[in-house]
Amino acid sequence: MAEKDILTGQDKDTLLKGHDADGILEFDNDMPMWWLIGFIFTVVFAFGYIIQYHMADGPSSKQEYEQEVAAFNKSKEPAGAQEQVAIAVLTDSASLEAGKTIFNGSTNTCFTCHRNDLGGMVGPNLTDEFWIHGGDLKAIMTSIKIGYPDKGMQPFGTNARLSDRQVLQVASFILSMKGSNPANPKPIDPAREVKFVPEAEKAMAAGEKPKDEKAAKDAKVVAKKAEPVAQAKATKK
């Protein structure tokens, strides 16, 4: 108990005189080293803080707040939302592979309704020439974007928001599978599915055939087989 203080040379455990709070007395000891180190650290830190945030250009609280709000708003946009994508069928293997990944991924789960081979199950066969909502790139992209919630298909698949580029990739992938004749496809619904022939569309637009879907179907719209999307096929292995 008679340890001396290194600074004062006094006994460590001397009582502080004249300091009595309701009978509670205090020893006059040094502060513990861990406490002193912490205290010195705060002093040093304060200098660093003052220099960084008050003298240099460290962001103010307001700027930090604004940055966080901006970052949050950005995180809500789908990746590449600002990107303007040209609506043209993608045929490079990287894009088709990306489309395939989206189609078979666990967030969009297109495959659960359309099957991995696109032969159709809950949703229609996407490899044949018959389409309910149109079989050109634009129509397919629209189908993916708006979905058919009353039939079970959410916009952009089950629960993911896709960027325009991703929609284009998955639509291009679908077109690349055209004519792949998967085994046991979902049967065509003759009441709703219409043979989609690019030439026929043009002919109809030119007024040669009625524009009405049913009539178009019945009128054996151009017997000619639909030109498979030649480019898309070219890159398919």
Ligand code: HEC
């Ligand atoms: C929960 C089931 C379900 C999921 C998941 C789903 N679809 Fe569909 N999809 C359907 C159904 C059902 C239809 C038919 C809508 C109708 O009858 O009008 C359809 C229609 C379509 C069509 C239009 C077909 C046509 O004949 O015009 C396209 C293209 C399509 N889906 C692509 C996709 C893509 C791409 C995804 C993933 C991003 C996807 N679907 C996810 C059920 C689904």
